[in-house]
Amino acid sequence: MPFTLPLGESEISVSLPDCDVTVAEPPGGEPVDPREAAEAAVADSQGPELARLADPDDIVTIVVTDVTRATPDDVLVDVLLGELERAGVAREQVTVLIGLGLHRPMTDAEIEAGLGDHADLTINHDPEETVAVGTVDDCPVEVHERVADADLVVSTGMVEPHQYAGFSGGAKTVAIGAGSESLIRYTHGPEMLARDGVRLGRVENNPFREAVDRAGDEIGLDFCLNVTHGPSGILDASAGQPRAVVTDLAAAGREALSVPVSEEYDAVVAGVGAPKDANLYQATRAATYVALGARDPLRSGGRIVLPATLPEGAGEGTGERRFYDRLREAESADRLYQEMREGYEPGAQRAFVVARTLLDHDVYVTNSDHPAVVEDCLMHARESVADAVDPGSSVLVVPDALDTLLVDGATR
Numbered sequence: 001m002p003f004t005l006p007l008g009e010s011e012i013s014v015s016l017p018d019c020d021v022t023v024a025e026p027p028g029g030e031p032v033d034p035r036e037a038a039e040a041a042v043a044d045s046q047g048p049e050l051a052r053l054a055d056p057d058d059i060v061t062i063v064v065t066d067v068t069r070a071t072p073d074d075v076l077v078d079v080l081l082g083e084l085e086r087a088g089v090a091r092e093q094v095t096v097l098i099g100l101g102l103h104r105p106m107t108d109a110e111i112e113a114g115l116g117d118h119a120d121l122t123i124n125h126d127p128e129e130t131v132a133v134g135t136v137d138d139c140p141v142e143v144h145e146r147v148a149d150a151d152l153v154v155s156t157g158m159v160e161p162h163q164y165a166g167f168s169g170g171a172k173t174v175a176i177g178a179g180s181e182s183l184i185r186y187t188h189g190p191e192m193l194a195r196d197g198v199r200l201g202r203v204e205n206n207p208f209r210e211a212v213d214r215a216g217d218e219i220g221l222d223f224c225l226n227v228t229h230g231p232s233g234i235l236d237a238s239a240g241q242p243r244a245v246v247t248d249l250a251a252a253g254r255e256a257l258s259v260p261v262s263e264e265y266d267a268v269v270a271g272v273g274a275p276k277d278a279n280l281y282q283a284t285r286a287a288t289y290v291a292l293g294a295r296d297p298l299r300s301g302g303r304i305v306l307p308a309t310l311p312e313g314a315g316e317g318t319g320e321r322r323f324y325d326r327l328r329e330a331e332s333a334d335r336l337y338q339e340m341r342e343g344y345e346p347g348a349q350r351a352f353v354v355a356r357t358l359l360d361h362d363v364y365v366t367n368s369d370h371p372a373v374v375e376d377c378l379m380h381a382r383e384s385v386a387d388a389v390d391p392g393s394s395v396l397v398v399p400d401a402l403d404t405l406l407v408d409g410a411t412r
Contacts, residue, residue, distance in 0.1 A: 003021065007307050022395070022396050027255070029256035030235070034075045034076075035075050042239045046241050046245055052087075059093055064097070065157060065177070080154055097144055099178045100177060102347040136215050141218045160253065165203075166199065166200065187211050193353070216242055224239065257405045267396070280310055281350050292357060311369055313369075324376070328377060337352070355378075364379065364380045367385075
């Protein structure tokens, strides 16, 4: 039977007639209207209401996600501005800051598409325009000056599975997205990533998550409005205190996205789709989510197949370039992994976890605009999914690999 996979903004139909194919479909949950969910969350917030936190003369900065997250920021910002207006805060007192981290700046067209009527309030984060506001474990916490100088700091976010934070969202949008290289270097370094509890899908007792949350405290994040999503769309929203919001939405996400796996497979075909398949840096998340999650479904030597368009090649931001350079210059995955265990530049952590994945599994990227970039990075390029899977293979298809949590047996 053919199956469908996302590819960019579209889909492809794939047939593997000579293979034994199993499709991993998470429960998914029922989609909600993002505006209605956001308004309900703000009206019933976790902690003080935003309107009570704001004073009419406040200078406000709202930190939002960038193009790598499918967050309905136009809707969320609109709801937040409405609540601020109710408190007497004029629109011109608000800056919307795009939390880029070390990703590339968003273009004017992308800002228009992502923020709609509020694009005129919006600026890109620049990690060179940060000031120190505190420390976490002796690591300087630095944040964009528009955040540091604000009387009230608010954020949006997408609470979705994250390789290190367990689930993203909450304080991460501000601490990492609007921060400098210092915190990224600390939280994404090999020592942190090797610690117990730093793993996909885990929020409680996760040292990475705890460090980001404490950085949010140092920054003074007052209120966040986050959503979570599944294959069917936006599933829920929560607002208020960042830790409570993440806990709330991560529970909803786990319930909607977990799939029990009890067998081992020769290959996993992992769907990505837009916006994450814009570049190799983001698309490889699907491979590492499969191999380094709670349950690796592959036999030893099994392969991971990623259909991804990659219009940006390896990626255009500082982190993406460091990722590409590390993989391109490596003699082998094993050599690279051993070298990077001694340390690496912020942003290069994706090369580290990709190298860890490649120790056990080959990764094939298909349908891309830049097969040479894939081959440069210790991975294999093929024209189609069928070309990347050996006949007779047992295959697990994960149509939405970034929104699927593979877990042991019947455990959810």
